[in-house]
Amino acid sequence: MAKLQKSIEKRNALIQATISLVNNNGFHATPMSKIAKMANVSPATIYLYFENKQDLLNKVYIEVKQAFTSYVFTNYTPDTPVADGFKLIWNRIADFKLKEMEEALFLAQCDNTPIIDETSRQEGLIHLQPLLDLWKRGQEEGILKPMSPYLLYAYSINPLSFLMVMQNRGAFKLNEETLEEAFQAAWNSISI
Amino acid sequence: MAKLQKSIEKRNALIQATISLVNNNGFHATPMSKIAKMANVSPATIYLYFENKQDLLNKVYIEVKQAFTSYVFTNYTPDTPVADGFKLIWNRIADFKLKEMEEALFLAQCDNTPIIDETSRQEGLIHLQPLLDLWKRGQEEGILKPMSPYLLYAYSINPLSFLMVMQNRGAFKLNEETLEEAFQAAWNSISI
DNA sequence: CAAAAAAGAATGAACATTCATTTTTAGTTG
DNA sequence: CAACTAAAAATGAATGTTCATTCTTTTTTG
Structure with a gap:
């Protein structure tokens, strides 16, 4: 058998x-x-x-998203001080986008088009919870501006996606120096 | 005849x-x-x-992009002080994304996928020159950080696209208050 | 040696584009 | 100004291709 x-x-x-x-x-x-x-x-x-073409895409999306979040929160524990924790997570996100460019570009495309089922998209979001918790903690401690998480994301995390796409198109280079500038810009926009 | x-x-x-x-x-x-x-x-x-389907898409893209930039630079002149000029342009961009949501979403999708010809994409970029000039002036005057324009864009303009997409998905609301927070975050990340 | 896995060819639907006709338009003529 | 006309504009149906999915057969596995 x-x-x-x-x-x-x-x-x-x-x-x-x-x-x-x-x-x-x-x-x-x-x-x-x-x-x-x-x-x-x-x-x-x-x-x-x-099952079919759409199922293939959904599954790929969810698995890549899982790989992403699992990569991002490696070494992070919820008792890390807010500023350190944010820097750690931010750098892991940047690392992922640099080292797993294909995967990161794929996620960016899925997140910006209607090709993914709404339910799969939702499922991909769940895993960001630790970052949301960190931000909440930072706001309670008076370190971070009391903004909507969407604003925090838009100004501290999302710019990395844009820069990665530009790098992929050959217009921009993410290196040690520009990454440091990027982090400073991110921190300045969300911290008090 | x-x-x-x-x-x-x-x-x-x-x-x-x-x-x-x-x-x-x-x-x-x-x-x-x-x-x-x-x-x-x-x-x-x-x-x-x-001519064909691709030509249709390219033409739509270019025309919407032109409408966008023409909207954005209305009332701006190159002798406006840097801080005022930036606030003016930033607000016009925000306005466009709020009032012409369909057009803005369309641009966002084209800018984040391979559906547009590279040449059409290039053509869409030309018209941002006044903003690049403003940033250069701001850097010469020591008002803006000496960053690559891509970084300036990533942290001051691009977040608006993300927020618009989120608003379109019903997750976030761009109103007077959140717009003000967004502008402050943008300015904090690019100004010295 | 049975049952799963894999393959290649077959099927049928969807769709971009073209074709053959009809309709509209705006000059022209009586 | 009404009837006429030739060319452009518009149409609905036809064409041929591409492609997701299924079917039938072969190969691999334990």
């Missing part, structure tokens, strides 16, 4: 191919046949791992 | 339909037949006004 033996390598190859092709062409301009080809797999095989 | 009599109304209807449908479904998930239907026009008629 045979057991489940679907290969995790094939699944991963499919996910990587999806990320890369969606980054370069957009979701709807990416045929399943191309994803299959890039993953060295038959088109029919995709349907052993995913 | 008849002269050119292609109706500007039809062209505008096509542009509006494209903006609305692309906002809701994305470019590649929007069939020409739907654009035609929404514009009360036959599919074939689209090809009297635009």
Whole structure:
């Protein structure tokens, strides 16, 4: 009797191919046949791992988002002082965007278009809770401005996405110096 | 003999339909037949006004971008003091995003995906020159941090796009109070 | 050797674009 | 100013292609 033996390598190859092709062409301009080809797999095989094209995209999105948040909160504990904790998390986010550029670009595209189901989008948000808690703590301690988390995010985290996209287009270079400037700008806009 | 009599109304209807449908479904998930239907026009008629689907998108992008920049720099002259000029331009951008939400969302989607030709994207950037000049002046006067324009943009202008998208998704409300907070955050991150 | 996994070819729907006609337009003529 | 006309504008239907998904067969697995 045979057991489940679907290969995790094939699944991963499919996910990587999806990320890369969606980054370069957009979701709807990416045929399943191309994803299959890039993953060295038959088109029919995709349907052993995913229900359909939309399900493939949703699953890729959620898994990449999980990888992102898990990366971001490594080494962070809720008892870290606010300023240190923020700097730590901010730098991990910047690291992720630099080192896992493909994944980060993919997330940026999903977050800015209607290609992702609303429910999958919601699911991707849950994991940011530790950052929201940190901000709340910072506001209670009078360190951070009493702003909506959306404003805090817009001015301290989101700019990194913009800079990454610009770097990807060859217009800008994120290096040690510009990262330091970016962090200072972020901190100045949200701290009291 | 008849002269050119292609109706500007039809062209505008096509542009509006494209903006609305692309906002809701994305470019590649929007069939020409739907654009035609929404514009009360036959599919074939689209090809009297635009070469093909990609040309339609490029033209819509460029025209909306022009409307945006022309709106943004109304009332600004290059001899306005830096701080006043920045506040003026920043508020016009915020106004545009609030009052012409459809157009602004459309631009945001185009700026964050590979659906637009690189050349059209370039063409859309040209018109920001007055803002770049203002920033240069501000840096020479020691009012603004000596940062790359990309950093200045990331921390003072781009956050508005994020907030608009969030407002569109019902998660956040841009009103007089939050706009004031947003402007303060922007100014704090770029000024010395 | 059975059952799952994988493959390649087949199917059918969706859609961008073109084609063949009809309708509208604005000069022109009586 | 009304009837006429030729060209542009507009149309609905046709065309051919692309592509998601399924079907049938082959391969791999334990």
